[in-house]
Amino acid sequence: MKNILEIENLGLNLGSNKVFSDVSFTISSGEVTAVIGPNGCGKTSLAYSIMGLKEYKPEQGSIFYKDENINKYSIDERARKGITLAWQEPPRLEGVSVRKFLALGLESQKKEVTEEQLESVLKEVGMSPHLYLDRNIDDTLSGGERKRIELASILIMEPELVILDEPDSGVDIVALNNIGTVINKLKEKNTGILMITHSEEMLKYADKAVLLCHGEILKKGDPQEISVFYQKECRDCEVDDYKSHREKRQQMQAEVKNIG
Amino acid sequence: MDDYKMMVNAYKEAGGEDVFSDSEVAHVVLERDNVLGSHEVEGLEVNIKKREKGRVQVEIEVAAAAVIKNPVHMCFGVLPEKGLQIIDMEVNIGRGAEIEVLADCIFPNASEVKHIMEAEINLAENSKYTYRENHYHGEEGGVEVQAEAEIMAAPNSYFYSVFSLLQGRAGKISFDYQADLDAHSTLEMLARIRGNNEDEITIREAGVLRGKGARGILDSKIALQDKASGEILNELTACASNAQGHVDCTEVIKDEATARAVPIVNVEHPEAKITHEAAIGSVDDTKLQSLMSRGLNEEEATEVIVQGMLKG
Ligand SMILES: Nc1ncnc2c1ncn2[C@@H]1O[C@H](COP(=O)(O)OP(=O)(O)O)[C@@H](O)[C@H]1O
Numbered sequence: 001m002k003n004i005l006e007i008e009n010l011g012l013n014l015g016s017n018k019v020f021s022d023v024s025f026t027i028s029s030g031e032v033t034a035v036i037g038p039n040g041c042g043k044t045s046l047a048y049s050i051m052g053l054k055e056y057k058p059e060q061g062s063i064f065y066k067d068e069n070i071n072k073y074s075i076d077e078r079a080r081k082g083i084t085l086a087w088q089e090p091p092r093l094e095g096v097s098v099r100k101f102l103a104l105g106l107e108s109q110k111k112e113v114t115e116e117q118l119e120s121v122l123k124e125v126g127m128s129p130h131l132y133l134d135r136n137i138d139d140t141l142s143g144g145e146r147k148r149i150e151l152a153s154i155l156i157m158e159p160e161l162v163i164l165d166e167p168d169s170g171v172d173i174v175a176l177n178n179i180g181t182v183i184n185k186l187k188e189k190n191t192g193i194l195m196i197t198h199s200e201e202m203l204k205y206a207d208k209a210v211l212l213c214h215g216e217i218l219k220k221g222d223p224q225e226i227s228v229f230y231q232k233e234c235r236d237c238e239v240d241d242y243k244s245h246r247e248k249r250q251q252m253q254a255e256v257k258n259i260g
Numbered sequence: 261m262d263d264y265k266m267m268v269n270a271y272k273e274a275g276g277e278d279v280f281s282d283s284e285v286a287h288v289v290l291e292r293d294n295v296l297g298s299h300e301v302e303g304l305e306v307n308i309k310k311r312e313k314g315r316v317q318v319e320i321e322v323a324a325a326a327v328i329k330n331p332v333h334m335c336f337g338v339l340p341e342k343g344l345q346i347i348d349m350e351v352n353i354g355r356g357a358e359i360e361v362l363a364d365c366i367f368p369n370a371s372e373v374k375h376i377m378e379a380e381i382n383l384a385e386n387s388k389y390t391y392r393e394n395h396y397h398g399e400e401g402g403v404e405v406q407a408e409a410e411i412m413a414a415p416n417s418y419f420y421s422v423f424s425l426l427q428g429r430a431g432k433i434s435f436d437y438q439a440d441l442d443a444h445s446t447l448e449m450l451a452r453i454r455g456n457n458e459d460e461i462t463i464r465e466a467g468v469l470r471g472k473g474a475r476g477i478l479d480s481k482i483a484l485q486d487k488a489s490g491e492i493l494n495e496l497t498a499c500a501s502n503a504q505g506h507v508d509c510t511e512v513i514k515d516e517a518t519a520r521a522v523p524i525v526n527v528e529h530p531e532a533k534i535t536h537e538a539a540i541g542s543v544d545d546t547k548l549q550s551l552m553s554r555g556l557n558e559e560e561a562t563e564v565i566v567q568g569m570l571k572g
């Protein structure tokens with residue numbers, strides 16, 4: 001299958017902080033590539049670099065989207081080319097209704113929005129249209145409700161590439177099923193999906209996985225293998241200073257090679 | 261076209277609904293010092309007197325226990341480029357009465373227009389007054405508005421007002437509302453204004469929660485761009501047990517706009533409580549970028565956020 005996104009040796013520093021380096025992987029249309037790693041390993045920063053946030057311009061490497069290097073494009077230019085991001089913590093938008101927010105993603109592409117589309121995407125994320133369409137995205141909605149609306153806003157856009165940053169965080173167990181539905185819908189539309197998560201549960205939706213540890217790729221490949229490895233080595237990893245972590249990582253990579 | 265039609269047209273263009281031929285809806289249409297139309301409904305009495313040139317007195321009386329079903333429409337304006345309009349308004353809401361007023365102040369062609377409103381509003385016990393004032397000042401910025409109001413709220417009454425100017429230029433606006441609240445009465449005073457070019461906006465909302473259990477919210481939001489300047493001076497005082505209130509001053513700025521906010525809270529009783537919030541800054545980056553990731557450019561995203569803020 002054709003790669004819609006190719007990340008090559010991407011590296012980002014923020015101030016004196018090395019956030020990630022040498023990150024390379026690909027995403028195919030209609031497939032889910034998962035990036036898994038513990039809190040603070042650089043996942044959201046990677047999402048921001050791909051989406052094109054000003055402060056997250058990578059120092060090294062390139063991002064190719066449909067064979068074009070997109071480093072020079074701003075967030076909204078990338079969005080209009082078909083890339084979007086479901087934010088880990090969607091912001092409150094006082095005075096902006098769910099209806100308006102959902103419509104924006106189509107209007108910005110000069111596409112018409114119908115009432116049916118609005119209703120159908122809300123239903124996909126398990127929300128009743130007549131209860132939510134005219135509510136504002138402010139603090140009268142819970143964080144979990146805002147996350148589901150975020151996913152609905154992705155569905156309506158029918159993007160070619162989407163980054164889902166921890167879609168499961170802050171949503172209740174019932175809503176977890178909706179995430180599976182959303183991922184399947186996106187796959188049906190042949191969307192390439194980058195799914196960011198810190199929970200191995202989510203790897204069941206992935207076609208391939210990348211394990212990120214302190215900003216470096218530790219392992220890539222089959223989601224089930226990554227899941228087992230992640231639970232064993234990373235989830236309860238107690239090494240928290242960068243240097244000794246690097247040593248542990250090199251040692252583990254050597255072991256992986258010896259076994260392989 | 262006669263002045264009445266021109267005024268009604270200007271009113272409709274500024275977003276007003278056509279209600280002037282509806283016999284169930286009370287209205288007043290005033291162009292400078294000329295009464296172009298007025299209509300009363302049962303329970304509501306409107307007296308308009310011309311005082312001196314440019315100055316009109318408007319008295320509104322709502323009978324005790326009268327509940328006016330439809331909002332009363334008032335349309336004030338100056339049609340020519342230059343002109344003066346001074347309105348002395350007296351509003352008396354009888355015991356247990358309820359009324360909602362939608363006032364539109366329109367100066368569509370203004371290059372040198374002055375509009376002064378001095379209002380005295382008295383709410384009797386258990387009464388309810390909702391007042392929405394919308395302004396449209398045209399595109400030139402040649403309007404100076406001075407709006408002053410004194411509100412006396414008797415026990416258990418409810419006063420709500422919102423002053424808004426969301427389109428075109430603001431010109432010079434100086435707004436000063438002061439309310440005094442008796443026991444268990446409620447005050448909600450909102451202002452929503454956009455300024456651009458060299459507009460100057462000053463808002464002062466003040467409330468004294470004098471009676472037990474009185475409640476007050478002063479909430480002003482201004483969005484400024486270009487070289488516009490804004491100042492919010494909101495002051496809330498609580499002097500009785502269980503009096504509670506909140507003061508909110510929010511200003512978003514871009515370009516070379518400047519803003520000042522001075523929220524003052526006074527609490528003179530140990531069982532009273534007032535909180536306040538003041539924020540001045542540019543539009544929040546995370547909100548902006550979140551909308552940009554849906555394909556809006558920076559300007560469009562800012563507009564969505566500012567409009568939302570002024571609506572909320
Ligand atoms: N704007 C920033 N400035 C400085 N450091 C940052 C910034 N954003 C993230 N970081 C740091 O980069 C690291 C990775 O953060 P993040 O990408 O949010 O991780 P994750 O999403 O995996 O939890 C953290 O150490 C974090 O503190």
Ligand SMILES: [Mg+2]
Binds near residue numbers: 043044088166
């Ligand atoms: Mg994160």
